[in-house]
Amino acid sequence: MADELSGPQISSLKQLLLDRQSELKALDEQGASWRNTVELDQQSVGRLSRMDAMQQQEMAQAEARRRTSDLARIEIALKRMGEGEYGWCAECGEPIAYRRLEIDPATHLCIGCAR
Numbered sequence: 207m208a209d210e211l212s213g214p215q216i217s218s219l220k221q222l223l224l225d226r227q228s229e230l231k232a233l234d235e236q237g238a239s240w241r242n243t244v245e246l247d248q249q250s251v252g253r254l255s256r257m258d259a260m261q262q263q264e265m266a267q268a269e270a271r272r273r274t275s276d277l278a279r280i281e282i283a284l285k286r287m288g289e290g291e292y293g294w295c296a297e298c299g300e301p302i303a304y305r306r307l308e309i310d311p312a313t314h315l316c317i318g319c320a321r
């Protein structure tokens with residue numbers, strides 16, 4: 207069984223979550239401006255074929271969806287942290303291993319329940 211998280215461990219995981227959160231938000235803003243650029247290029251230069259543009263748009267949309275769901279997971283993790291629920295498996299109530307949280311600080315399940 208994993209050990210309960212210590213205060214310093216929670217602090218460093220919180221920092222990981224906040225860093226990831228601002229990174230995702232920055233990417234979202236970049237993505238928005240990048241999409242505008244593609245539209246402009248199409249109109250002015252016609253360099254991209256319609257197919258290419260559609261494919262790129264689909265990829266950008268898939269990435270945006272992934273970012274949105276990652277951001278939601280991070281927000282839930284931060285909320286759980288505020289409530290003192292963080293680091294405890296939402297399924298079985300056992301502590302989640304610190305090493306697992308270091309890899310994915312937004313996870314809410316222990317290794318046993320995630321399988």
Ligand SMILES: [Zn+2]
Pocket residue numbers: 295296297298299300315316317318319320
């Ligand atoms: Zn569990």
